[in-house]
Amino acid sequence: MSKADDLFIAMCKDIIENGYDTKGEKVRPKWEDGTSAYTIKRFGVVNRYNLAEEFPAITLRKTYIKSAIDELLWIWQKKSNNVHDLHSHIWDAWADEDGSIGKAYGYQLGVKHKYKEGMMDQVDRVIYDLKNNPYSRRIMTNIYVHQDLSEMNLYPCAYSVTFNVTGNKLNAILNQRSQDVLAANNWNVVQYAALVYMMAQVTGFEPGELVHVIADAHIYDRHIPIVEELISRPTYPAPKVTLNPDVKDFYDFTVDDFTIEDYQTGPQIKNIPIAV
Ligand SMILES: Nc1nc(=O)c2c([nH]1)NC[C@@H]1CN(c3ccc(C(=O)N[C@@H](CCC(=O)O)C(=O)O)cc3)CN21
Numbered sequence: 001m002s003k004a005d006d007l008f009i010a011m012c013k014d015i016i017e018n019g020y021d022t023k024g025e026k027v028r029p030k031w032e033d034g035t036s037a038y039t040i041k042r043f044g045v046v047n048r049y050n051l052a053e054e055f056p057a058i059t060l061r062k063t064y065i066k067s068a069i070d071e072l073l074w075i076w077q078k079k080s081n082n083v084h085d086l087h088s089h090i091w092d093a094w095a096d097e098d099g100s101i102g103k104a105y106g107y108q109l110g111v112k113h114k115y116k117e118g119m120m121d122q123v124d125r126v127i128y129d130l131k132n133n134p135y136s137r138r139i140m141t142n143i144y145v146h147q148d149l150s151e152m153n154l155y156p157c158a159y160s161v162t163f164n165v166t167g168n169k170l171n172a173i174l175n176q177r178s179q180d181v182l183a184a185n186n187w188n189v190v191q192y193a194a195l196v197y198m199m200a201q202v203t204g205f206e207p208g209e210l211v212h213v214i215a216d217a218h219i220y221d222r223h224i225p226i227v228e229e230l231i232s233r234p235t236y237p238a239p240k241v242t243l244n245p246d247v248k249d250f251y252d253f254t255v256d257d258f259t260i261e262d263y264q265t266g267p268q269i270k271n272i273p274i275a276v
């Protein structure tokens, strides 16, 4: 069975059994019908995925790995903040009439900053350091930019990645301030696992560990019965996910360079309600 399933099931059980119920509190998100979207939450969840061992996709239900990678490339490679550059519709509810989500995610990764070596954006800085200073402890991105928050339609949730090399392995910590566990936990895990795979390949390392640090890990009230059923299902071995070895430049990757094999899963849960 997939280790990612074990971690997902343990996290959900911990939230449901030991979490805090926000019912009645002043909460921001709403359901489509206008009612408040309450959660059961757990503060400070840390999950470690060994990418050398398996690609961390859950098998309880299918994670749309290619759509998740498409969104990751939208942010990290296209550095776009416009939903028209995305192939899924998951961000439509937060876009304005022109399709922009404001100065969030891809916008921030595209901003150039002044370094001793010249002007670079945060993604190019990571690639530069992994190639030139791989043992540096200063290789990180951060898109939680306070001066621009007023121009973001949703504040970044997965906001910082720290890359760290151990021997020939590239590791990463994903810092996330808020996580909708049913809709996006495995979605985000698969995205940043794919990012480590890509960064490792173009900078000459092997994928190591992904550590996912979540401040507020929550299950929305309308998701609780769905999660209870989901985590009672059988699990299967993790899928095999491989990258086209010919790609040597981060900016040349497309979703077609990822091959997913043997991804056996439980049935899909259709129309998961998303709190906006
Ligand atoms: N409440 C909430 N949860 C989120 O996960 C979330 C937000 N808001 N706001 C911004 C983005 C958008 N994200 C989303 C939104 C929808 C899905 C979703 O509907 N996922 C479906 C499959 C989508 C597809 O067809 O590709 C799923 O079954 O998981 C996933 C992530 C993640 N983020």
Ligand SMILES: O=c1ccn([C@H]2C[C@H](O)[C@@H](COP(=O)(O)O)O2)c(=O)[nH]1
Pocket: 028, 029, 154, 155, 157, 158, 178, 179, 180, 181, 184, 185, 188
């Ligand atoms: O990549 C993402 C983006 C968003 N989310 C979730 C986490 C929360 O449920 C909402 C954002 O609401 P806030 O009130 O701004 O925390 O979106 C996610 O899990 N992953």
